[in-house]
Amino acid sequence: MQLTTQSRHPVSRVGRWAQQMLFNRSFAEYISPLVSMVDPLASVGGIKALVESLNKDGAGATTIRLRPGRQWQGFVPGQYLPFTFSVDGVRLTRYYSISSSLALFRQFGFIEVTIKRVAGGSVSSWVDSTLEAGQIVSIGQADGELVLPAQLLGAGNSAKNKALYLAAGSGVTPFLSMLKTYGTQELHQQLIYSASSQGEHIQQQILEMAATANMSLNFHDSSQSDRLAKETLLTLCPDIIERQVLICGSVEFANAMVAALAALGVPAANVQQETFYSAAKPNASEVGGELVLQGVKAGMPIEVTIESNGTSILEQAEAQGFSPASGCRMGICHECTCKKTQGVVRNLLTGKLSSADEESIQSCISIPVGQVSVELASS
Numbered sequence: 001m002q003l004t005t006q007s008r009h010p011v012s013r014v015g016r017w018a019q020q021m022l023f024n025r026s027f028a029e030y031i032s033p034l035v036s037m038v039d040p041l042a043s044v045g046g047i048k049a050l051v052e053s054l055n056k057d058g059a060g061a062t063t064i065r066l067r068p069g070r071q072w073q074g075f076v077p078g079q080y081l082p083f084t085f086s087v088d089g090v091r092l093t094r095y096y097s098i099s100s101s102l103a104l105f106r107q108f109g110f111i112e113v114t115i116k117r118v119a120g121g122s123v124s125s126w127v128d129s130t131l132e133a134g135q136i137v138s139i140g141q142a143d144g145e146l147v148l149p150a151q152l153l154g155a156g157n158s159a160k161n162k163a164l165y166l167a168a169g170s171g172v173t174p175f176l177s178m179l180k181t182y183g184t185q186e187l188h189q190q191l192i193y194s195a196s197s198q199g200e201h202i203q204q205q206i207l208e209m210a211a212t213a214n215m216s217l218n219f220h221d222s223s224q225s226d227r228l229a230k231e232t233l234l235t236l237c238p239d240i241i242e243r244q245v246l247i248c249g250s251v252e253f254a255n256a257m258v259a260a261l262a263a264l265g266v267p268a269a270n271v272q273q274e275t276f277y278s279a280a281k282p283n284a285s286e287v288g289g290e291l292v293l294q295g296v297k298a299g300m301p302i303e304v305t306i307e308s309n310g311t312s313i314l315e316q317a318e319a320q321g322f323s324p325a326s327g328c329r330m331g332i333c334h335e336c337t338c339k340k341t342q343g344v345v346r347n348l349l350t351g352k353l354s355s356a357d358e359e360s361i362q363s364c365i366s367i368p369v370g371q372v373s374v375e376l377a378s379s
């Protein structure tokens with residue numbers, strides 16, 4: 001384990017604590033620097049994790065191995081957790097699924113997440129370029145309901161212990177954790193992974209598991225053919241109707257898979273899904289409307305009027321230099337909730353249009369439709 005700067009220079013640590021003590025506003029903030037002098041992974045009012053190592057694939061994907069502090073309560077394969085990074089002085093929170101096995105955490109205290117650099121992504125770019133082993137980051141408890149039902153993991157009628165994972169893009173990461181964890185149990189797992197690029201780091205992780213586990217792995221090259229058709233699903237997984245099916249990917253992918261499974265006769269009760277919003281091309285009819293953003297910049301209340309470019313209100317606000325509150329950026333955490341004072345927005349996850357009344361909206365999944373005014377919440 002690398003020592004942090006704090007533990008090498010106890011005098012400056014005390015000075016920093018004394019300085020913070022004068023200005024802190026809560027007891028947790030008051031005591032936390034003192035606690036972290038004793039144990040860098042201990043804190044009051046938050047959880048920390050040590051970046052143990054980074055594994056980069058050279059194509060923008062970074063697998064981070066972390067050791068969470070003792071306050072972290074563990075996870076169930078399939079769950080995600082929030083990370084808060086300080087990027088250029090701004091605290092930004094993002095959610096990432098755990099891709100490592102339960103055994104790695106129970107035996108050695110480590111978890112892993114894989115973060116793919118995305119164009120214009122402030123956090124993923126910062127992770128790729130700046131994050132180093134030995135740094136300490138803030139995390140939250142694991143959460144999420146895309147986990148295997150308990151009855152599937154128990155011994156018994158093995159003919160019924162079958163799971164099928166349908167993943168697209170980065171939606172494969174929760175299934176990596178399941179494949180690594182349950183590979184030796186009385187459970188057959190099949191993964192059908194739809195992705196457009198070849199030779200990715202994530203695919204390499206999957207291929208490394210293939211020889212050792214009770215599992216089937218199928219890659220579907222989405223750049224060569226359209227989405228997985230129901231005929232393809234049935235060919236790849238002839239006993240699909242007997243399986244518990246878990247889906248993770250974009251809203252469009254999940255909707256297509258749910259429809260295909262229904263057409264194949266898979267009971268809806270056997271299907272679980274988790275979706276995320278992936279930036280799509282702006283809808284031409286939603287570009288050009290007047291968007292009024294009210295928020296705070298450099299401590300000053302500011303109002304900016306722009307022509308909407310058809311992306312989410314959160315993205316457009318950030319492009320204007322605002323730092324509105326946000327978290328998962330996929331409609332889960334509600335951290336980005338703000339007040340729409342005028343106009344209609346479209347919900348990216350449901351496709352539904354809002355009313356024109358004053359109401360709360362989630363800025364990360366709301367696209368302005370026509371003239372819209374929003375009061376942003378400060379981070």
Ligand code: FES
Nearest residue numbers: 327328329334364
């Ligand atoms: S940032 Fe989490 S719901 Fe918008």
